[in-house]
Amino acid sequence: MSVAERLAVAPELRDTTRWDRPRESDIPKDHIEEYRRRKMAVTAYLNGTSFATIKKNHGYAKSQIYRMLGRCLTARPNGTIYGFHALIPGVSIAPYRRKSPVNPELAAQTKGLAGAFMQLMAEHESLYRYVEKYALNSGGKSAATVAKAIRAEFLKKCAKVRAPNQYPFNTDDQGARALVRFIDRMREEHYATKNGNEDEGVGAFESPLTAQPSGAQQLRPFEEAEHDGHNGDFYFVIKTHGRRGEWIYTTPMRLWLLILIDRASRAILGYAYRLGSTNYPAISVMRSFVHAMTPWKPKILTLPHLAYKEGAGFPSGVAPRARGRMVDLVCFDGAKANTAKVTMRGLTTVLGATINYGRVRFPIARPFIERLNQTLETHGFRRLPIGFNPKGSKEERERALKAASEHAVTSDELDQMIDVMLANYNADPHEDLVNRSPNEYIRMWDSQTASPLRRIENPEELAQRLLRVEYIKTIRGGGESNRPPYIELWSARYTNDVLRKMTDSISKKVRIVVDVDGDIRLIRAYLRKGNKELALGILKAGPPWHLTPHTLEQRQMVRRANKLKKLVVKPGTDMMQTFKELRQREAQERKSATNQLVKAGRIAEPQMPSRERDAKARVAKSAWIKLR
Template sequence: MSRSKIIDKGDLTLAQLNRDLWLQVDTNLLTAEAKAVYLKRKEAIDHYVENEKSQAEIYNLTGVDRKNLIRLYTRCISYDPYGVPWGYRGLIPNKKLKPYELNPRSRKFNESRKTGEFALLLEKHPKISDEIENLFFGRKKLSEPVMRPKYIHKKFVDKCKELEIPRSEYPFNTEHLGYRALCRHLENLRDKHFGKASSRYGHDAEQKAKNSGIGQQNYPRTITPYQDVEFDGHRFDGIWVITIKTLEGDDAVLTLDRLWVLSFIDRATDNIIGRPHISLNKEYNATDVMIAAKKAVMPVQKMNLTIHGLSYQPTGGYPSERFKDIEWAVWDVIHFDNAKSHLAEMVRERLRNLIGCATCLGAVDKPMRRPHIERFHQTLTSSSMQRMVNTTGSHPEDPRRKEPEKMAMRYEMTFEHLEEILDVVVANYNGTPHGSLFYNSPLEALEQRLNKGMIPRLLSETKRSEFVFTQVEQPRTVRGSHKSGKRPYIEYMGVEYRNDLLANSAHLLNTKLSLHVNVDDLRTIRAYLPDGSEFGLLVAAGKWCLTPHSLQMRKAINILKRKKLIHFTQWDDPIFVYHEYLLTQAKTKKKRVANHIAKTKQVMKKREEEKNSDLDESLAAEQASISALEKAREQQAKLQTAKANTPTSHRRFKTITRW
């Protein structure tokens, strides 16, 4: 064979022809004898490719004859299993470049040796190979999800019998019926199909194997604060309780269903950019997402701690608390997964029109695309929640899980305590040095970036209201009638809304208004005319305007009223009636009802706090009117009671007739 037929072959690629692209060999790892042989071979190949010496001269210099030279060069330009030319690696003495293949027709064939028989069997019977792979990777619906090798071997033998392989042939002519060869084949399958094989070790391993560690790893790192943030919800690994007063006046402790914590983290500095939101719902919804966003944007103030010994670190805190220049700071891009609450219309509309950010939805079931928030939740769980006596652990068999419900009730680990603990843990997290930040704390890293002029975008002052975060737009028609004498009103979720202006605007009857509804507080609704001008704030009728309540709570009350499970008049506060109903149900449905009771306690607590604050004029006027009506009603009731208790005397008059 001439040299030109090897080197100048038209189908050779640049990776095969260019020796600079060949993978090298570390000769220090070879034995002295193997190193000497390798160096002679390398010298011969270099002369052969450079075309400076004849094959006779190459033989005189290196001892590599023509036949061996062609064989070695063919090894160098052949491809390895990964599609890369072997290059200089093909010159290593005794290196096998391709797996052993049994050839029964060869003169060297030894019937006593079974090497290669298994591979030959699979090549001859592809159905056996398919059966083994299906069982190993759990592709068959009726098979075990993770079948062990000894059970795969049993199926392998059954398949061989099904194909009527003679008992005198492999695998029936071996001592263990090919079991050891099958195990080696399964190991090769595991190594060759890493992602698929990882499913045998659990869902988490499969996720990481299929979605990380491959492709371009040098992604550009975000260094500008608030340029990219990540959001996600995490289920608390612990049981908490609430204390209630029963209708009989006794104290009782109820366990809550497991709660959710919702957090925002800055990719550039690893700061948790606002106080995390705790959701009492079974699954957090779109309203919870926007409440968490509101807490991330609005300035944060430290809580008044009631737990003895619990304190904030001097270096900890929140970005808006430590740096006044970035109060009301907002982000440019938000990254989260495809949870239904993230895809809700309210979330997408508020993020686009209020925050003014772009949304990056991660692929389904790929948490590694949001590594910062996932790592924070892992740290939060391992360093705090799973160290408490009320922890549920990471799985049912976790040794740290020791009757969490009893422990939570025994030590009265209440929901209020959870709020304080979570706030302190997160604030201290922001002040703790991180290895990824070269042992700067997130707050220190943020301070350095701010000093370099990397100031994030701030929310417009016209939008700095806590109500706009949970606001949705709903069209409603003005109702009313001259015939019945009912003044104009708007009905939303079974409750009438009006103000003095609407009550005297009969010309708006049957006109469709645009309502801006705060789904977290339905006491008031802001109305806009069809031309876009603001009409004013409409207030809920009756005592619906007294206690803050969400859309979800309003729906629950309406359902119970429709089923005639609760009843209230215009003189009753529906939220308190709903709370009393939940207390009656707490005896039988503890966990499910306890979360609802906790939510009603929150809104009633908010009402108490609002008594000392300035309310909106319309809301304050309506509440003052209700208060005056209540006093008048109480006064009337007292008068009626006094009148009923006053003894009555009857005079009898006698008629005298005079003649």
């Protein structure tokens, strides 16, 4: 039915006073004028103004008016129309609808699933109604909590209408994350239009802070900081050594650059980056804070024409009193990595900072980091041969892809490029700082103020605590096999001489402490006894994780390959070395194998066990059985 026919059938639709309308204060400043012009043009048409007059006064042709009006009259899932919300530039009212089914022959998929969950809901109304029942009647519970509670029953209902090799059973997480996103979206649409009042949706399930900055001139360095992740507008190809020492190459890749910037001095305090086009995890967020806490040292540069400016660097390495300084307030957006427990615990408990989560899709609340990202793109990455403008032509991207293939770099050279570019930014003068550089401003402030500073004498130790996580695990063992007690964590069994003797403690709880960026073959364990804890010492992982030092991310990548049955480990061999050798062998034929090697990072050489030491470890220091 055309727009004119809809208005003829339902003339009450012409009454724009009944339409839902957004708060103009929520519309980005860049789009507010365009939104007002569209609104006046549509209103003028409904009031009987001719197309010629509208074209003259507002600049919109007949076809554009019909298109905008059609968007306004589009119905939401709950039956109400979008109204003036549809006129906001950049707003999508037609969600992506998947047409092709998910390939049932591929197991444990993670890619090519766009729209698969919505397709499932559209094809089976009973599943939609089941999720809707709990999503809209669960009080203030989060979407993740609701999804976890109904997931088991939801999968049972899916099993009645879907085969075991169909979506969601042929995916890695069986649709768990998609279910959380669907509940969030369902709530947003429901409460945003309840009773036709947009304001009722605000704070229905959460009340995000505005994160609006204080007057920057009234702040002291390290008092308020902003953090954000940005997908760099440049391609690069990384080269690494293969099995025989030859160079093997990745496909053109991009990276996420995570930056922590100080509001008062505009200084970049720390950074981290994540290879690949997928989003970044919470551990990458914590690495940027670790970089800010650890005293900076210039890298040894090997690339030609790459050099640090005079005064370049990061405050932790060039400003004496900035060493060991801790941030008081950190402003984030609502990304999952920023709201993760690891991030919240590390910043609030370890650093003692306050976290301010700003409103989603409103970058004006974090102006300094957004402006920095724009500066780095326009004056940094896009000026490289491998840089490109995302809104540019197809030819520009092809040029960047070709340049990336011709100028392959090693991981160390990529580190140098990023470090030099960000360190040099801290040496550039700013008009708002009276033509001082961020590093000069911090040094000037520290030399002229006597205000107390939150500092720590040993920043390296504090930085290590930021990458430390704790778990509560159960001691397992015994049974028919009479297996000695052990702790299971991330597919590995951990034990030591002390734990092996504690057969009477099976099924009791222990607290596990893990340095996720360290060697996770070794963890600390504490037996919980009421309000006290008994230290069990260091537990070591058993085969096949026992030979090669590795981090949590490396183990998760190898575990995934093993789960997909793409990795076969022989008894007595090491899982990490098997993964490395297999990917190096596959890299001769396909570059995606090199991608996985590079993303996994440097895999160390195995540490062969000492037979003499292991023999002593198997002998208990005290008798197992007391003889009478």
